[in-house]
Amino acid sequence: MAKDKSPEAEPKRRRLPSAERRQEFILKAIDFFAEEGFESSTRGLAKKLGVTQPLLYRYFPSKEDLISEVYDAVYVKRWQPEWGDLLADRSRPLSDRLNEFYNVYTDVIFNREWMRIFLFSGLKGVDINRRYLRLVRSRILEPIVAEARHEAGLPPAEATDAQVEFVWTMHGGIFYYGVRKLIYESNVSDDQDTVIATAIEALLAVLPGKLANDT
Amino acid sequence: MAKDKSPEAEPKRRRLPSAERRQEFILKAIDFFAEEGFESSTRGLAKKLGVTQPLLYRYFPSKEDLISEVYDAVYVKRWQPEWGDLLADRSRPLSDRLNEFYNVYTDVIFNREWMRIFLFSGLKGVDINRRYLRLVRSRILEPIVAEARHEAGLPPAEATDAQVEFVWTMHGGIFYYGVRKLIYESNVSDDQDTVIATAIEALLAVLPGKLANDT
């Protein structure tokens, strides 16, 4: 109902420059596939986009190619390299750094689309998912072990599998809080800061002892 | 090529009594849908069963009805009421009980089919999923808080949301270990007992303090 140039009221075919439209497709495809799953039809997506279905094939050779772009936009583009710097800032207590990190990290991943895309693609068995987990391990969990060693006055050493696994438990506990909230839509505590803080507290209560033991 | 009674070699139509076949369908449907997702075709399932697709409709009015039976077989039938007794056995230290409980509990849920069915149905937004989480809360997590209170010499009291949330973090950490192992098929530590034991250790290191504080 937004009238602009009075007479020709409805411009039936709203054209967009190629790059712009492509971007629009990817962004809305994230929402669409997150909600309906990757098995949902390209016609359903086209309807949501307000265009016809064959138009999608002008921008992406196949449905799978479009889905790959979705993965890229969600996993790769939203990853912030500065997270590593944050964790490594030894001017602050590790506990502070961890709390801040998990606050900013969950700002990125604790939303319905991210979570659902992640679970859907995980069930599909796509490789990018395993790559993401390796990234988490090398850029987040192993650094956490290293920082904990430093704070405990231990010499640097490569993190053992068991140590990383323990940090995974805390990380997974926080992640699963997001799953319960955003996927299962359960009644979760709305005090997310406290949930994160307590998980970190439990980690730091036990981790130093583990590190000292097996070196 | 397995010859048995020489001449009639291949009995084209192998009939089964109704109840038996129905059960067979449900069991194989669990594997099938766990692997391929609930959007997979009834023809695919029939092929796996070695029968024709319309036969499924003699046993289940619709695909959704069959899927409901799958949920029932996985979530409801595999739940063991004695888990509650195990957690409540005050003749043993809570730490022991928790370790034993998570060992037997993960015996049930740490397998590819259970995990995948759970995630698939969660993404579908079916209500049985939320019901399952409520069961976990009332039969596992709240009892854990109650037992921890008792062991800390505190008077009985209803568990607060924040307390349950903290136990959820440990529970979710263990659960997510299973997800990484069975869904993402990552390189996880194969020492599952230690993973569980350490998660419990971290919980018990912090939980008593939390309980004392807010009563």
Add this chain to the structure above:
DNA sequence: GAAATAAGTTGTCAGTTGATAAATAAGCGC
């Protein structure tokens, strides 16, 4: 303002989907 470019649509195809109806045949009771 005509011609060229490219954004968008119409039409369609071959394969797949859940589901039903009707035909077939295995195994039981007698």
Add this chain to the structure above:
DNA sequence: GCGCTTATTTATCAACTGACAACTTATTTC
């Protein structure tokens, strides 16, 4: 061995799927 019951198959439907070719038209260029 006959007839009945019912487990199972064959045949089929209408709707939907990813993908492609050909047509239309908005926008740019000169």
